[in-house]
Amino acid sequence: MIRSLLKFLLGKMLRLVVLLAAISILSFMMVKMAPIDPVQAYVGADLLKVSEAQREQIAAYWGLDQPPLAQFLTWGSAVLKGNLGTSMTFRQPVTDVIAERFLSSLALMVSAWALSGLIGFAAGAAAAMNRNTWVDRMIHWYCYTLAATPAFWLGLLLIMVFSVWLGWFPLGLGVPAGMAADQVTLGDRIYHMFLPALVLSVTGIATIALHTRQKLAEVLDSDYIIFARARGERGFGLFWRHGLRNIALPALTLQFASFSELFGGAVLAEQVFAYPGLGQATVQAGLRGDVPLLLGIVLFSTCFVFAGNMIADLLYTIIDPRIRSRDGGDPLEAG
Amino acid sequence: MKPDNLAMPDTASGGKWLNRRQRAVIAAIASAMVLFAVLGFGLALPGSGLDARLEIRNQPPSLSHLFGTDWLGRDMLTRTLKGLTLSIFVGLAAAASSVLIAAIMGLAAAMGGRYMDHIIGWITDLFLSVPHLVTLILISFILGGGVKGVLIGIAVTHWPAMARMIRAELLQLRETDYVRLSSRLGRSRWWIATRHLLPHLLPHLLTGMLLIFPHAILHEASITFLGLGLSPHQPAIGIILSESMRYLSTGLWWLAFFPGAALLLIVRSFDRVSEYIRLLIHPASAQE
Amino acid sequence: MTVLEIRNLSVFFSRYYNWFRKRTEACLNGLELSVGAGQLVAVIGSSGSGKSLLAHAVMGILPRNAGWSGQMLYKGELLTPQLQQRLRGRELALVPQSVSYLNPLMQVGKQVRMSGGGVRSRTELRSMFRRYGLESQVERMYPFQLSGGMMRRVLVSTATLGGAELIIADEPTSGLHAELAQETVMRFRELADEGSAVLLITHDLESVLPYADAIAVLYGGTSIEVAPAHYFSGDGTMLRHPYSRALWTALPRNEFTPPKGKPLVRPARSAAGCPYREYCESASEACRSGQIPVRRVNEGWVRCIDAT
Numbered sequence: 001m002i003r004s005l006l007k008f009l010l011g012k013m014l015r016l017v018v019l020l021a022a023i024s025i026l027s028f029m030m031v032k033m034a035p036i037d038p039v040q041a042y043v044g045a046d047l048l049k050v051s052e053a054q055r056e057q058i059a060a061y062w063g064l065d066q067p068p069l070a071q072f073l074t075w076g077s078a079v080l081k082g083n084l085g086t087s088m089t090f091r092q093p094v095t096d097v098i099a100e101r102f103l104s105s106l107a108l109m110v111s112a113w114a115l116s117g118l119i120g121f122a123a124g125a126a127a128a129m130n131r132n133t134w135v136d137r138m139i140h141w142y143c144y145t146l147a148a149t150p151a152f153w154l155g156l157l158l159i160m161v162f163s164v165w166l167g168w169f170p171l172g173l174g175v176p177a178g179m180a181a182d183q184v185t186l187g188d189r190i191y192h193m194f195l196p197a198l199v200l201s202v203t204g205i206a207t208i209a210l211h212t213r214q215k216l217a218e219v220l221d222s223d224y225i226i227f228a229r230a231r232g233e234r235g236f237g238l239f240w241r242h243g244l245r246n247i248a249l250p251a252l253t254l255q256f257a258s259f260s261e262l263f264g265g266a267v268l269a270e271q272v273f274a275y276p277g278l279g280q281a282t283v284q285a286g287l288r289g290d291v292p293l294l295l296g297i298v299l300f301s302t303c304f305v306f307a308g309n310m311i312a313d314l315l316y317t318i319i320d321p322r323i324r325s326r327d328g329g330d331p332l333e334a335g
Numbered sequence: 336m337k338p339d340n341l342a343m344p345d346t347a348s349g350g351k352w353l354n355r356r357q358r359a360v361i362a363a364i365a366s367a368m369v370l371f372a373v374l375g376f377g378l379a380l381p382g383s384g385l386d387a388r389l390e391i392r393n394q395p396p397s398l399s400h401l402f403g404t405d406w407l408g409r410d411m412l413t414r415t416l417k418g419l420t421l422s423i424f425v426g427l428a429a430a431a432s433s434v435l436i437a438a439i440m441g442l443a444a445a446m447g448g449r450y451m452d453h454i455i456g457w458i459t460d461l462f463l464s465v466p467h468l469v470t471l472i473l474i475s476f477i478l479g480g481g482v483k484g485v486l487i488g489i490a491v492t493h494w495p496a497m498a499r500m501i502r503a504e505l506l507q508l509r510e511t512d513y514v515r516l517s518s519r520l521g522r523s524r525w526w527i528a529t530r531h532l533l534p535h536l537l538p539h540l541l542t543g544m545l546l547i548f549p550h551a552i553l554h555e556a557s558i559t560f561l562g563l564g565l566s567p568h569q570p571a572i573g574i575i576l577s578e579s580m581r582y583l584s585t586g587l588w589w590l591a592f593f594p595g596a597a598l599l600l601i602v603r604s605f606d607r608v609s610e611y612i613r614l615l616i617h618p619a620s621a622q623e
Numbered sequence: 624m625t626v627l628e629i630r631n632l633s634v635f636f637s638r639y640y641n642w643f644r645k646r647t648e649a650c651l652n653g654l655e656l657s658v659g660a661g662q663l664v665a666v667i668g669s670s671g672s673g674k675s676l677l678a679h680a681v682m683g684i685l686p687r688n689a690g691w692s693g694q695m696l697y698k699g700e701l702l703t704p705q706l707q708q709r710l711r712g713r714e715l716a717l718v719p720q721s722v723s724y725l726n727p728l729m730q731v732g733k734q735v736r737m738s739g740g741g742v743r744s745r746t747e748l749r750s751m752f753r754r755y756g757l758e759s760q761v762e763r764m765y766p767f768q769l770s771g772g773m774m775r776r777v778l779v780s781t782a783t784l785g786g787a788e789l790i791i792a793d794e795p796t797s798g799l800h801a802e803l804a805q806e807t808v809m810r811f812r813e814l815a816d817e818g819s820a821v822l823l824i825t826h827d828l829e830s831v832l833p834y835a836d837a838i839a840v841l842y843g844g845t846s847i848e849v850a851p852a853h854y855f856s857g858d859g860t861m862l863r864h865p866y867s868r869a870l871w872t873a874l875p876r877n878e879f880t881p882p883k884g885k886p887l888v889r890p891a892r893s894a895a896g897c898p899y900r901e902y903c904e905s906a907s908e909a910c911r912s913g914q915i916p917v918r919r920v921n922e923g924w925v926r927c928i929d930a931t
Contacts, residue, residue: 019464026461027473034477131687148602150553152560153576153595160588221686227724229684231738231781232712241737242726264468268557272580283561286472294473301469321728321765 008317012310019306020299024079027298028072031291079299085292089284094296097281102300105277107189109266112197116204117255121248123205124212129239131217139209147206151265155199155272162195169195196273203265204258211254215247249319256315259308263301363611366604370423373601377420380413385570396589403589406582415594417570419601425485425565426552432490433551434497434544438536441501445509446524446532452502459495467492471554475563485564489551497543501536508535538616545609549602556598572598624698626789626820627681628657632693634676634685650676652844654693655917655924658822658837660788663815665831665852666824667870668841674824675720678793681822682717683707697789712738716787720794722774725766732762735781743784755780755810772803779810790814791822796830804830828855829874837923840867843898850923863918863925866899897927905929 066074078085084094127139162169170192219225219242228242267279274280278297285293388408396403402411444455462470471488478484508514508531517527558564559573567574572594579590634651650673658664668674679685681695683704695702697710707715725734732752736743749759755776761769769777775795782790792811796804804827812834815821825831828838835852847864854861859871871877897903900910907928915926 019461022461023465030473030477034479144606145599145603148549148553148606149599150556150560150576150595152557153591153598156576156580156583156591156595159583160591164584164586223719223721223723224726226679226684227717227719228726228734228737230682230711230715230717230719232708233737234708241729246726246728260463260466263466267466267468267472267561271561282469282472283563286476286561286563289476294476298465298469298473301466302464305464305466319728321767 008314012306012313016303016306020302023298023302024076024295025072027295028075029068031295032068032071034289034291075295084296084299087285087290087293087296089288089290089293090281094292097293098278098296098300101276101278101281104275105266105270105279108193108197108200108269108275108277109262111193112200112265112269113204113255113262115197116201117208117252119201120205120208121212121251124209124251125216125244125247127209127213128216128220131220136213139213143206143209146202149202151199151203152268152272154202155195155269158195158199159272192275196269196275199272200262200265200269203261204255207258207261208251208254212247212251215250216243219243219246249315253312253315253319256308256312260305262308263304359611359614363608366607369604370601370608373416373419373597374423377416377423380416382417385409385413385417393587396593402593403587405578405590406587411575411589411593414570414575415572415597418572418575418594419597421565421570422552422555422572422598423601425482425555426489426548429486429489429551429555430493430544430547432486433493433547434540436490437494437497437501437543438540440494440498441505442528442532444498444502445505446528455498455502459498462492462495467554468557471558472561472563475558480563481566482569485555485558488558489554492554493547493550497547500543501539504536504539505532508532542613542616545605545612548609549605552598552602552605624660625657625696626660626698627822628696628699629677629681630655630694630696632656632677632680632691632695634673634680634689634691636686636689650689650844651680651691653914654841654844654846656822656839656846656849658789658820660820661815661818662836663812663821663823663831663834664837664839664849665828665835666822666839666841666846667826667828667831668824669826673844674826674841675793678717678791678822678824681789681791682711682715684711684717714788716782716790718778718782718790718792718795720797722766722769724778727766729765730763731766731769731777735762735777735784738781738784747784751780751784754783771799775799775803775807776810779807783814787819789820789822791824793824794826795823796825796827801830808834828870829876840864840870842866845898845926847897847899847927848923848925850925854923863920863923863930864899864927865903865905865929867925 075085082095084098086092087094087097090097123139123143127136130136225238225242228238233241263279266277267282269275270277270279271283278300281293282297282301284290285297386409388404390408391400391404392406392408394400394404394408400410400412402415404410405414440455440459444452447455470492471485474488474491475484478487514527514531517531522530555564556571556573556576559571560577561573562577564573565571567578575594576591579587579594582590632651632654633649635647635649637647654677656664656666656677666674666677676685676689680691681702683702685691697706697715700706725731732745732748736745736748748762752759752761757773757776757780761773761777766774779792779795782792790811795807795811799807808823808831811821811823815836823831823835832838832852832855837849837851838855839846839849841847848862848867850862850867855871859868859877862868862871896912897906897910897915900906903910909928915928917924917926918930920930
């Protein structure tokens with residue numbers, strides 16, 4: 001069991017390395033084609049006056065006078081040493097920016113992720129158990145409407161209603177304005193995170209609810225449910241043993257496989273609420289042409305999505321005894 | 336004998352004057368009418384509503400300005416309709432390009448031999464491994480934003496799932512008798528691809544486009560909202576919404592509410608119509 | 624003692640027959656049947672003739688879009704949904720036809736023990752598995768790991784666990800080679816000899832014949848004849864219905880002439896008349912209309928106006 005797990009992890013790591021290499025090459029090449037002046041971008045907008053000599057100096061310092069391949073090799077070898085360069089927007093090493101911003105995003109994403117999973121699963125289960133009734137139709141309608149709703153617009157609506165009209169929640173930002181970092185309490189953070197998390201959770205609900213509904217409906221139509229009922233099983237016990245258990249882990253797997261949408265949703269939610277997370281940093285990097293930060297975020301988000309998919313794969317092998325035994329594990333050991 | 340037990344939950348709807356399918360058809364027709372109305376008005380409306388008229392700025396919704404006016408006195412209804420029309424065209428173009436890429440990739444993977452299949456499979460994974468929105472931001476940044484950036488960005492990010500489906504469909508099709516016969520008869524791969532496979536694929540391509548379009552239009556609005564898409568001079572929903580953020584705290588709620596709701600309505604109507612068309616194309620899913 | 628008596632049972636589905644209209648379709652129509660304690664009654668019908676629906680109707684586990692009419696009596700008591708619920712897994716047991724009736728993600732032993740609304744003890748399960756020659760490690764296997772023979776024994780064992788008085792087996796021999804089919808039917812014979820009433824639903828006349836007490840023949844969604852098993856012998860003249868005779872002569876050991884016409888799976892558009900009339904040599908105008916009455920003849924009954 002341990003050995004096959006190690007083998008699995010090693011294989012995944014190898015894939016990740018190849019993937020990151022390919023992404024690095026591709027995005028570096030594309031960034032080099034961008035119609036922006038790299039020196040200007042590195043210098044930043046606040047130092048508008050730069051003489052020709054200074055430009056050359058800067059270009060030489062950053063290796064910009066080299067051919068693209070040499071530039072890539074310089075950048076690549078630095079990345080390998082864990083140095084992603086310096087973000088011009090934040091005047092900080094890219095790794096520091098990503099680490100700090102990601103921690104703040106993580107709280108947001110985790111709560112939204114859990115919220116959407118729970119709500120989506122409950123809604124999907126309710127729809128499947130009341131198939132073709134008004135409950136089912138309502139939940140379907142709601143899911144399709146959610147899926148068609150621009151998340152950022154929903155954020156705007158929530159701000160208008162809860163922050164401007166009712167004044168229940170702050171207008172945005174991760175912490176109260178003008179407060180020193182050490183004075184910010186956990187309560188403050190949750191208070192500021194509530195609306196963004198709500199908006200971010202909305203993106204995931206429809207997928208998980210519709211998936212759960214379909215899978216549970218399949219289970220409820222299956223031969224083994226018929227036979228379980230024939231053996232006298234009924235009510236919640238029946239639903240729990242044969243329904244929930246068979247669909248809960250696949251649903252969780254789907255949740256892990258949705259990190260890509262989660263990250264994208266976080267970009268929008270953070271922008272609307274001015275929440276200082278990685279998503280907002282991505283937008284700023286794109287808007288200001290902060291190439292090192294942008295490349296760093298591309299690589300980091302790739303790892304993030306990859307981690308989610310890997311956990312999903314791992315879960316799958318754990319849930320399904322058929323896959324487990326195919327991988328050589330002994331099925332009699334489990335359970 | 337009188338039945339002792341009649342347990343038929345589904346026949347209950349038989350008594351009503353319309354059953355589920357009839358309602359679905361009517362909903363689809365109504366939704367199509369909404370779509371065409373928006374397109375028609377968006378194209379036909381005079382641009383005069385977009386002129387700044389400072390004397391009527393910041394007016395809440397009224398009979399003469401159903402969606403209100405903005406801080407320059409522009410009619411929000413006109414801006415919304417023009418924006419939606421632009422979004423629909425950008426969305427359609429992006430979805431079509433995406434389907435085109437998917438078709439080419441799928442065809443190449445299925446017909447190009449095992450080596451090609453591996454390479455394309457790997458490329459597909461590559462495009463799925465970075466979050467869509469990050470790729471969109473990267474591509475928009477590289478192309479300097481604008482319609483071109485948005486179009487290419489959306490086209491490039493939305494093809495993988497579709498390409499996989501086409502590949503699977505083609506692999507199945509390749510094993511059918513008539514395709515095998517053609518290849519025995521010495522027809523070239525290209526001949527088979529264009530004469531046998533493409534006609535079979537067309538309905539799938541249409542379906543794919545129907546499925547991609549809502550994502551395309553929402554992503555266009557998102558990336559424009561972030562400031563990396565269409566330019567601020569264009570009447571786009573994303574622009575309108577991002578501008579409205581500045582006026583949120585002053586209570587000009589109609590600036591954000593109506594354009595977003597209209598976008599939602601469009602996407603939802605399109606979903607309805609597309610569901611119906613897909614049912615027509617693939618009647619197998621009809622029996623429920 | 625009669626354990627199960629079915630009178631005039633019809634099962635119907637509602638489905639769309641074109642884009643807009645729903646129609647109710649009957650799958651079983653006016654079926655009559657009874658089985659007593661210690662008896663093994665085989666219900667013979669061609670594949671897909673709604674035989675499983677008969678089993679599901681008695682158990683009270685029909686799909687949601689299906690309905691039924693008629694009367695079913697269990698030990699003289701009207702089988703209501705409440706009674707069915709109370710009996711399922713205790714006095715009423717179903718033996719399903721294939722592995723798909725077991726939850727693929729749950730160990731076999733756990734599933735078998737879950738019966739009659741509670742969990743049976745492990746020792747009970749052990750002793751029952753031993754009876755069927757199943758090793759104790761089978762308990763912890765998943766359904767996909769069982770061989771065909773093991774699977775069948777596990778499924779049969781589910782019926783014995785509760786000490787059921789009425790056992791309904793749905794196609795228990797489908798997909799089995801002759802030897803295994805014999806073994807399986809024999810197990811049901813054993814259960815009948817121990818006092819249970821067994822209803823064995825199958826399309827395989829040959830393998831049940833040596834063990835059954837009576838045979839009920841299903842055609843066109845209804846039971847057309849119920850006869851003692853020994854009527855199926857010689858040249859079949861003891862059988863009253865032409866279709867039953869045709870079934871008998873179609874067996875490889877007899878003349879091997881298949882019954883005329885295609886097997887009628889569903890009841891005809893109009894339920895009136897005899898469903899076999901198109902292929903019957905002695906069919907008359909009277910066979911075309913009305914409900915063909917049931918006639919008691921010697922030890923069985925038949926639904927044919929020509930029968931004497």
